[in-house]
Amino acid sequence: MAENSLAANVKPIAAGAHVTAAAFLGDVPLFALGDGTALLLDAGNEKRIVLHPDAAILVAARADKRLITGGDDGRILAMNAGGSVEEIFHTDGAWIDALAGRDDGSIAWSSGREVGARDPQGAIKHFSAPSSVRGLAYTPKGYRLAVAHYNGATLWFPNAAAPPEVFAWKGAHLDVTVSPDGRFLVTSMQENALHGWRIADQQDMRMSGYPAKTRSFSWSGDGHWLATSGAEACIVWSFKDKDGPMKKAPRECGARRARVSRVAFHPKALVIAVGYEDGWILLCRLTDGAEILVRKPQSEAHDPVSTLVWADDGRRLLFGTVEGNAGVLAMP
Amino acid sequence: MAEKIPVTVLTGYLGAGKTTLLNRILSEPHGKKFAVIVNEFGEIGIDNDLVVGADEEIFEMNNGCICCTVRGDLIRIIEGLMKRKGKFDAIIVETTGLADPAPVAQTFFVDADVAAAVRLDAVVTVADAKWLSQCLKDAPEAKNQIAFADVILLNKTDLVGSEELHEVKARIGAINPYAKLHETINCGVPLDAVLGRGAFNLDRILEIEPEFLEAEEYEHDHHDHDGHKHGLKHFHDEEVQSIALTIDGDVDSQKFLPWLNQYVQTEGPSILRAKGIVAFKNEPKRFAFQGVHMILEGDLQRDWKPGEPRRSRIVFIGRKLKEGDIRRGFLACAA
Numbered sequence: 262m263a264e265n266s267l268a269a270n271v272k273p274i275a276a277g278a279h280v281t282a283a284a285f286l287g288d289v290p291l292f293a294l295g296d297g298t299a300l301l302l303d304a305g306n307e308k309r310i311v312l313h314p315d316a317a318i319l320v321a322a323r324a325d326k327r328l329i330t331g332g333d334d335g336r337i338l339a340m341n342a343g344g345s346v347e348e349i350f351h352t353d354g355a356w357i358d359a360l361a362g363r364d365d366g367s368i369a370w371s372s373g374r375e376v377g378a379r380d381p382q383g384a385i386k387h388f389s390a391p392s393s394v395r396g397l398a399y400t401p402k403g404y405r406l407a408v409a410h411y412n413g414a415t416l417w418f419p420n421a422a423a424p425p426e427v428f429a430w431k432g433a434h435l436d437v438t439v440s441p442d443g444r445f446l447v448t449s450m451q452e453n454a455l456h457g458w459r460i461a462d463q464q465d466m467r468m469s470g471y472p473a474k475t476r477s478f479s480w481s482g483d484g485h486w487l488a489t490s491g492a493e494a495c496i497v498w499s500f501k502d503k504d505g506p507m508k509k510a511p512r513e514c515g516a517r518r519a520r521v522s523r524v525a526f527h528p529k530a531l532v533i534a535v536g537y538e539d540g541w542i543l544l545c546r547l548t549d550g551a552e553i554l555v556r557k558p559q560s561e562a563h564d565p566v567s568t569l570v571w572a573d574d575g576r577r578l579l580f581g582t583v584e585g586n587a588g589v590l591a592m593p
Numbered sequence: 594m595a596e597k598i599p600v601t602v603l604t605g606y607l608g609a610g611k612t613t614l615l616n617r618i619l620s621e622p623h624g625k626k627f628a629v630i631v632n633e634f635g636e637i638g639i640d641n642d643l644v645v646g647a648d649e650e651i652f653e654m655n656n657g658c659i660c661c662t663v664r665g666d667l668i669r670i671i672e673g674l675m676k677r678k679g680k681f682d683a684i685i686v687e688t689t690g691l692a693d694p695a696p697v698a699q700t701f702f703v704d705a706d707v708a709a710a711v712r713l714d715a716v717v718t719v720a721d722a723k724w725l726s727q728c729l730k731d732a733p734e735a736k737n738q739i740a741f742a743d744v745i746l747l748n749k750t751d752l753v754g755s756e757e758l759h760e761v762k763a764r765i766g767a768i769n770p771y772a773k774l775h776e777t778i779n780c781g782v783p784l785d786a787v788l789g790r791g792a793f794n795l796d797r798i799l800e801i802e803p804e805f806l807e808a809e810e811y812e813h814d815h816h817d818h819d820g821h822k823h824g825l826k827h828f829h830d831e832e833v834q835s836i837a838l839t840i841d842g843d844v845d846s847q848k849f850l851p852w853l854n855q856y857v858q859t860e861g862p863s864i865l866r867a868k869g870i871v872a873f874k875n876e877p878k879r880f881a882f883q884g885v886h887m888i889l890e891g892d893l894q895r896d897w898k899p900g901e902p903r904r905s906r907i908v909f910i911g912r913k914l915k916e917g918d919i920r921r922g923f924l925a926c927a928a
């Protein structure tokens with residue numbers, strides 16, 4: 262177990278509601294909460310902004326210098342670090358189920374089967390998926406959107422006439438991610454497994470053996486590794502070779518007697534922030550398995566870490582839990 | 594961990610009065626806040642509660658079995674609702690008139706995240722006293738909804754005569770004599786008749802034991818207006834039946850558990866509900882189980898009380914059940 266500790270470098274924050282997501286807007290740390298508000302740390306002072314009154318923020322993502330939130334009020338909002346808010350889209354009587362943002366300012370969302378994508382110029386395109394959509398991710402290059410749904414995933418080109426490309430695999434697909442080099446498409450599934458495809462030829466890859474669903478994955482900065490939640494250790498698959506993780510055992514780090522609920526690769530080093538269902542957070546170095554403690558709750562309770570986000574420079578880490586405990590780690 | 598949030602599933606054929614019951618539950622002065630998962634918006638007009646639209650998306654599990662299905666939309670909705678935990682006390686799921694209750698019920702046992710956050714309290718079925726007999730002939734869904742129910746509201750009893758009422762009750766009894774039956778007009782029942790039933794809770798099953806495994810006796814003391822006692826019309830439903838078996842004594846757990854598991858694995862598609870309380874040889878505690886299709890959960894519960902007869906009773910409700918096989922299999926487990 263971790264003997265080294267960075268717990269003294271953590272500034273705890275009482276968020277007070279389910280922490281749906283966190284992000285840095287420039288230097289400003291920010292949390293999107295289940296009570297419909299956003300919590301900003303402006304020069305160290307907590308500032309709360311009501312984004313979705315009487316509603317919950319179900320999903321949130323960063324797009325360029327704005328935080329995008331989707332609520333169970335059917336609205337999608339974009340807020341900048343100064344707290345000014347723009348409504349991007351709204352739908353009556355439906356929830357916003359998934360969101361994706363990109364550094365160029367592109368925003369994508371889904372509500373039921375309906376998917377919308379807004380390019381940096383503000384043009385919105387729509388697409389109907391074959392069934393309800395659970396996950397969205399932009400490909401790193403090109404204006405393409407990966408959409409996870411029942412019985413597979415689809416790559417959609419919002420601004421091109423090309424037909425959507427379907428990646429079929431039986432079962433319910435939840436979250437989706439595309440490798441930073443754009444070679445692999447990976448989904449998490451209802452049945453405690455990941456499914457991957459090599460995008461070029463749709464070669465299937467099956468990554469199973471999890472005791473629970475994987476609801477968090479994160480690529481290493483070099484794009485060679487995919488860290489995943491869903492087991493009592495962070496499971497890390499190698500995507501360096503052209504065959505991806507096939508016929509290679511995954512690496513494990515941060516093994517504890519608690520399930521991993523959230524993972525986030527450091528943007529520059531082969532170090533993974535690993536959050537657990539009991540609220541612990543460790544930093545684990547992939548190369549030698551060394552561990553550093555970030556957070557160990559005072560009492561033993563079921564309070565899964567629900568978000569972990571590094572600053573782009575890797576100097577700070579934001580975290581939040583389902584019971585509304587949050588904080589900022591400043592690296593020494 | 595905090596108490597799991599109870600979920601009540603409302604089923605019933607079209608026009609039976611589900612929406613009436615739902616509005617009645619929501620408008621009573623109980624001080625509770627509900628999250629209501631509905632298929633059609635519109636007729637529910639309660640500002641205080643959270644209303645969520647569902648789309649009845651059925652997911653098959655990857656074992657290739659036709660009965661192993663869950664409601665994908667419910668998994669997604671409950672995940673979302675948990676983000677505003679503390680803002681509501683209970684969940685009500687209203688299904689469409691044509692819905693099979695099994696995928697809904699199974700969702701609460703199959704999905705680990707859902708099972709960790711909420712618990713299925715009961716399946717409540719609203720039936721139309723005037724039209725149920727006809728529906729049972731024409732619509733397999735109506736039969737499933739009766740077979741699956743923990744609580745049945747036989748509604749609109751003011752629209753039928755006593756003969757007709759007697760007949761429809763006998764038809765319900767032929768399919769599922771284990772549900773708690775209430776005769777209602779405008780779904781008028783006390784709330785505790787439909788909420789807080791604990792019908793899937795093994796602990797509660799034992800608390801409410803006098804009802805559990807005891808068939809409601811529909812025919813008792815039923816007098817018509819001229820004072821003559823009716824004889825019970827015995828209906829036998831060709832498709833859906835219930836089978837109750839008793840061993841007056843212990844069973845061998847080494848035989849019973851493998852038999853039960855094997856039976857639900859092979860006959861799962863035909864089993865709608867299963868439940869039982871069983872005495873294991875040399876075991877001071879009672880074993881209770883309940884199941885839906887192939888999904889089974891069971892546990893040792895409290896001690897058998899002094900003087901309480903150690904009996905082993907099981908009940909299956911299902912479609913074309915092989916009674917001979919069940920009887921032979923169960924009786925062979927006697928210790």
Ligand SMILES: [Zn+2]
Binds near residue numbers: 658659660861886
């Ligand atoms: Zn099955």
